[in-house]
Amino acid sequence: MRVRHSLARVAGAAVLTLALAGCASNAANMTSASADQPWTPRGDEETGLWSLAPAAQPAPEDGAPNFRIPADSARAQLAQPEGIDPARVYSLPELIDLAQRANPATRAAWQQARQAALAVGMVEATYLPVITASVIGGYQDLTTPLPEVLGESLSFETTEEGTAQILALQWLIFDFGQRQALAAAAKHAAIAANVLFNGTHQKLIFDVSQAYYVYGAAIQRRGFAETALRNAEAVRTAVEAREAQGLATSVETAQARQAVAQAELRRVQADGGERDAYQNLLAAVGVNADVRVDAVSAARRPLPAPASASLEATIQLALSQRPDVAASYAAMQASKAGVKAAQANYLPKVYAGGNIASGSGNFDVSGLPSIGQQGSGTGLLVGVTVPLYDSGLRTAQVKEAESRAEMAEDEFQRVQTAAVTEIVAARNALRTALESHRAATALVGAASTTYDAAFAAYRNGVGTVDAATAADTALLDAREAQAEAHAAALISAVNLAFAVGSLTSRESLP
Incomplete structure (x- = not known):
């Protein structure tokens, strides 16, 4: 019987060793054969992270390796935001x-603030004691051989079993302010996380x-x-009419058609720019669904007023409230x-500990009556630990903490300097945008007059097609400059409010 038990234990150990060896070798099989060959998942690697892909992918005719990633439809599921009304035309607020x-950026910042608060x-x-409860039980069977007597092998068996129940208390009573310092650091970190949440x-x-x-x-x-x-098509129509009367040359007709083609190209590019701007707006909002937006009213939005407060007052306000x-x-x-907290490691700590325990056991020897016993006990300890020598560990920890404090102070000064630079740049950008809009408005008026005059002159036979097409292009450039300056002024006003830290709600838009 004992031989069978020994063989079973040896066989179990061998199986466990082979299983561990198989796991180690499989780790190498889960990578590609070399650094220039793609990795392809095998059938035994199918998990929730990877989809099962063909073991052998057909190589291209040129022999180039295929580094395609196995497709998984679970990764392609886009979160659909709630509360979007497809029939509503959304304004900026x-x-x-x-x-x-x-x-999702607001939710992530909120979770970070919650984590800091939990810390x-x-x-x-x-500050409070730690109380733990433990239950321990065990069983032991021991066979002891005896010396041979008259050629006969004898042995006796002993069996021991028992349980113990322990209720223990651990309490750090006094640590010379180390926990207080750690709590202060955690509270400051929580304040920073909540401030950054508002900043988000x-x-x-x-x-x-x-x-x-x-x-x-x-x-x-x-x-x-x-x-x-x-406008370009109108010029082309006029040129073709004059050509039919023999008053325009083929070169003028070609120039008019070229101007139409160029205007069509700019229209196509402007249409593509509008689609890109719409997609960027959806990305800024953080939605993946189409939203109807009333962005046309942005062109009618009145221009913001120039910054009236002094630069010094604006900087002081920003440094006091920027997130x-x-x-x-x-x-x-x-x-x-x-x-x-690091300096407190040099000081002693006072702690208390206590326990309440009870246990029961049973001792049995073959051929003899079994012995059972019960026991219980309580204890209370108060101790002091005094650190004496740690090979310079505490000194290094203090120096590291001091280095972090100096780095944080330097970072604070850097953030202040960056804030001042951003405020000055935002004020200058707003001023430049407003002045550009005034200049562009005057340019639009002049370019419109020039185009009307050039087109009328050509239709009356006293102008050239070059002057008419050039005036049309100049008018388009002037109008675009005016629109760009108007949008730049609105953006600069919002940017200045953001740089100062006063862009706190949708009602605070300038």
């Missing part, structure tokens, strides 16, 4: 409201507003390109608390 509800709770939990919403408002105004300008460009195409500055400041405070 409504798009911002939709983005704040549907964009505070975990540090504060170390501010950034989302800016991104949606910017994409909305760019889309509105793209719609205007497409409309101007269509008008320019109609990135506030988060960097909180991170600096957290790093300073980390230095205090």
Whole structure:
């Protein structure tokens, strides 16, 4: 019987060894044969991460390896946002409201803030004792051979079994402020995470507003390109009419048709730009479904007023309320608390411990009566630990914490400097956009007069087709410049509000 038990144990160990060896060799089989050959999943690798693909893919005629990734329809499922009304035409404030509800960036920032808040709770939990309950049970069977007596092999068996129940308490009573410093660092980190959560919403408002105004300008460009195409077609019609009367040359006709082709090309490009701007707007909102947008009204939106506050006052306001500055400041405070926590490792700690235990056991020897016993006990300990020597570990930890604190202070100064630069650039961009719009408006008036005069002159036989087509192109350029300057002024005003930190809701749009 004992021989059979020994063989069973040996066989089990051998099977386990072979299984582990198989797992190790399979790890090598799950990669490609070499660095220049594609990886193809095998049948035994089908999991929730990879789809089953053919083991052998047909190689192209030129022999180039195929690095195609196995397709999986589960990865192609797009999340459909809720609350989108296909019949509604969304204005800018409504798009911002939709983005704040549907964009995954806001939810990710919210989860990060929640994680930081939970970290505070975990540090504060170390102020309370830890109580654990354990139940231990065991069984042991031992066979002991005896010396041979009269040529006969004898042995006796002993059996022991028992259980124990333990309720233990561990409590760190005093640590000279280390947990307090760790809690302060966690709270500052939570403040930074919550500030960045609000900052994420501010950034989302800016991104949606910017994409909305760019889309509105793209719609205007497409409309101007269509008008320019109609003007070019009108010039071509006039040239062909004069050609039929023998008053225009073939060169003038060719030039007129060329102008129409060029105007058609610009219309096609403007149409493509409008589609791209619409898709960028959907991406800024964070939705994958088509949304009807009232971006035409952006062209009718009044121009923002120039910045009235002084530069110094604007900078002071921005540094006091910008989310990135506030988060960097909180991170600096957290790093300073980390230095205090590291320095507390040099100080002793006072702790308490206690337990309540009970157990039962049974001892049985073959041929003798069994012995059973019960036991219980309680204990309470109070101790002090004093660190004496650790090969410089605590010194290195303090220096690392001090280095992190200095780095956080430098980062705070860098964020402040970057904020000042952004504010100055945003004010300059707004001023330039407003001045450009005034100049472009005057240019549109002059270009329109020039085109009307050139076209009328050609129709009356006193002008040239070159002058008419050039005037049409110049008028299109002027109108596009005016639309670009109008959109740039709106975007610059939003950018300045975002740089100052006052773009806090859809009602705060300038």
